[in-house]
Amino acid sequence: MSQSLTTAHNAKRMYRFDLTQRLVARLRNDEAVIGGIGNSNFDLWSAGHRAQNFYMLGSMGLAIPIALGVALAQPRRKVFALEGDGSLLMQLGCLSTVAALAPKNLAILVFDNGVYQITGGQPTPASGGTDYAAIARACGLPGAVWAADEADFERLVQHCLETDGPHFIGLKLDDQPPVSQTERDPAQIRDRFMRGMGAKKSKLPG
C-alpha cells in the first residue's frame, strides 16, 4: 500500500462511536477486539456486544499488550486493539515489543483526542503535536498511518483484515462523549471472552 499523505495535522476529526461501529461491521471471522480503559471499551460495548470482545476496566495502557498476548496465542485469528492516546502514552514501549515480535495478525487502532476525556478532558502532555503514527513508525512499524476520514478508515480496516500486520492506524477524534458504559463485571467479561476465543468450554450457559 502506498504511504498515506495524511498527517496528524490534516486528518479529519471523527466520532469514536461511529468509527467503532464501522470497524465492528467489517468483522466477519470472529476477530478479537480488545477495548482499552474507559471510553475505548465503552464505545465497543455500545456498538453491540460480541463474544470476541474484551473490555478492559483498569490497567491503563494494557490494551495493546493484552491484544498482543491474544495474537501470539492464536496466530490465525485477527486481533484488534482499541487504545486511547493517553493510555498509549503511558505504555509507549509496547510498540517496540510489537515491532520486535511482528505478529502478522495484530492491528492497533489509536483513538487520539489529545485529552484524557474520561477524567474531564485535560490535555495530555502529547497534545501539543506528538505524532503517534510517527512514533509507531520509528518503533519499527513502518506501515503506521493516520486515517484521513471515515472512508479512508474503512479502507485501512479492510487492509488490516486482508494483509499481514502488524498494522497501526491513528484516528483523530472530535470531542463527543461515549454513548454508554460497559457493564462492569470483570469475571463475566473474561469468561465470555474465553468462550469467544474457543479457549473455554463449559456446560454452564454463558
Next chain:
Amino acid sequence: MQKDPAPPRAWHEIVLDVLKANDIRLVPYVPDNVLKPLINAIHADPFFTTFTTAREEEAIGIVSGAWMAGRRGIVLMQTSGFATLANVLASLPCAFQIPALMMVSERGTLGEFNIGQAMVWRTMRPVLESLGMEHHVVSRLDECEFLCDRTIKQALMTQQPAALILSPLLTGGKIVTPKA
C-alpha cells in the same frame, strides 16, 4: 560398592522442567542478573516463546491476554519490577480472575549492596499480602520443584494470579564484597 548419587540439578534446570511439565510456553521478561541461567536456557529451548518487554506491566498484559486465548505464560522479573505492578495486578488478573504467573528474583535482602533495592524490597510482601495474592518463597533446592509445580497448578486451577519468589538462599543472589 554404592554408586555416587547423581549431582543435584541446578534451580534453573528444575524450574525449566516444571514450566514445560505445566505447558507454560510464553515467557516475557524484564531481565535480572540472577535469572540469567534460566533466561538463557529458555531462549535455547524452542518449546518456549520468550522475549523482553519494556516494562513488567506490559508482560502482565501479554500473559493475561494469552491465557484468555488458550496459551499459558509466566513473567520473569526482579523485585524492583514487581514494585511497578500493584495497579495492573489489582485491576487485571485479580479483578478478572486470570492466573497471571510471576517469577521474581529476590533482590534487596540477604546481602544486598544497593540501598535502593533494599528499600523497594520492603514493598513486595505488603503488596502481595494486601492483594491477597498467593505467593511462595523458594529457598531450598529440594523444595524447588514442589513449590513451583504446585503454585503454578493451583493458580491455573483456581484462576488466580500467583508469584514465586526466588530467594538468594536458592540462587545465591547477587553479591558485592564490601571494601575493607
